[in-house]
Amino acid sequence: MAVAKSEGTGFVARTNRYFRSMVHEMKKVHWPSRRNTAVYTAVVVIACAFVSALIWIMDLGIGSLLNLIIK
Numbered sequence: 001m002a003v004a005k006s007e008g009t010g011f012v013a014r015t016n017r018y019f020r021s022m023v024h025e026m027k028k029v030h031w032p033s034r035r036n037t038a039v040y041t042a043v044v045v046i047a048c049a050f051v052s053a054l055i056w057i058m059d060l061g062i063g064s065l066l067n068l069i070i071k
Contacts, residue, residue, distance in 0.1 A: 032040070
């Protein structure tokens with residue numbers, strides 16, 4: 001006589017339990033509003049533009065300095 005597996009140890013049962021717990025955890029997450037998302041996106045884009053401009057200016061300065069030294 002074969003010993004029956006305890007309920008909930010099969011692949012399907014574990015997968016089902018995983019997805020149920022995932023949905024439960026996702027309900028706990030505080031999702032930002034549309035306005036907050038737009039503001040955060042704008043801050044990131046502006047910060048990236050600022051850092052890019054700063055690196056570009058520093059690159060121009062260092063390039064000009066090296067051209068004066070080499071020539």
